[in-house]
Amino acid sequence: MRVSTRQRVVLAICCASIIVSLMDVSIVNVALPSIHGDLSTSVSGLQWTVDAYTLVLAVLLPLAGSTADRIGRRRVFQVGLIVFGLGSLACSLAPGIGWLIAARAVQAVGGTMLNPVAMAIVVTTFPDRRERAKAIGIFGSMSGLALALGPILGGALVDSWGWRSIFWVNLPIVVIAVICTQLFVPETRADRARRFDPIGQLLLMLTLGSLVGAIIEKVPWLLVIAALAATSLIAYERRRTEPLLELRLFRSIRFSSALVIALVAYVGFGAYLFVTTLYLQNVRDLPALAAGLSLLPIGVAILLVAPYAGRLVAARGPRVPLVIAGTAFVLSVLASFALGATTPLPVVLAIYLVFGIFVGMINPPLVNTAVSEMPTDMAGLAASIISTGRQVGISLGVALAGTVIASTALVR
Structure with a gap:
């Protein structure tokens, strides 16, 4: 089966989204010493700069996928691009470490709508099994490319224009991706989407946030909160028909x-x-x-x-x-x-x-x-x-x- 131009464009859009979202895991690491000096932050501030992104990704990934299945993958994908772009802009304007950490969390909210949703878009865009396998292979290889590009691009940008420029680079990519998504990506939904589990989502957020916070801030009592939240999460999820974490x-x-x-x-x-x-x-x-x-x-x-x-x-x-x-x-x-x-x-x-x-x-x-x-x-x-x-x-x-x-x- 011959691959159409529209299918190639959709694959390119999805690949671009995974590159910018995953690259922001590695690109910021090269900028940490510059951020440390410019914002006069502590080591814990640098830790939160990285972990605000990865923690939000961890907590919201299951929610993003089910939401896209329910209300439409193209719609959620576009919202994710816009939120990611706004978060990147806020990061570049951060006057202090608190602002930067909060903006990184906003970035991650957008990022959660890109990775799993982009994969679902790729799968539905390529109905032929052989071509779908090739497309998924190309899409999957982008994670390695993002990790390879992140430090190099980040280093070049930091040396040339300072650490804020590592967030500017996302903006034109996001704008082009939003426009192309509207023009080329068809709207699709799952035949049956999993139900939203707000209590499970909050308990998962409390568990992981408290655990990481206890380590970074050296606050032992947060470990107690993490343990209580984890116990409550397991007990609650056992009673759910469609739990956030399928314990089976x-x-x-x-x-x-x-x-x-x-x-x-x-x-x-x-x-x-x-x-x-x-x-x-x-x-x-x-x-x-x-x-x-x-x-x-x-x-x-x-x-x-x-x-x-x-x-x-x-x-x-x-x-x-x-x-x-x-x-x-x-x-x-x-x-x-x-x-x-x-x-x-x-x-x-x-x-x-x-x-x-x-x-x-x-x-x-x-x-x-x-x-x-x-x-x-x-x-x-x-x-x-x-x-x-x-x-x-x-x-x-x-x-x-x-x-x-x-x-x-x-x-x-």
């Missing part, structure tokens, strides 16, 4: 194992990326662009390894790529403990390449493990929970890393 999924050992691995893996990813950008600029005294280019091996490894990981999962199952990912993670982290101000740059880049192998190898087996035993009508929900687990992991990783390095030479 957790009866599957494979699904539960995939979620735990995703959480742990992305704790490591979030902590590593947060510490690495500070190391490159504050310990090695590299300018932002050089720091961004130093992270290129991570993005390149993701782009090269992720497709191979998918084929490996199809041929050998998820165990082999998970072992490779875990080995690469352990080796890169252990080697990173030996890094100092005078470590030869090729050694640093080699370590980052190994870490990139871990990131590129981890996602395909996780998704496969999570959805392989699920009925068709539950596969999308299972995948969205794994995605939420990844965002929670990044948030916790940044929180833990910032707490550890607050009194070290990484922050000055």
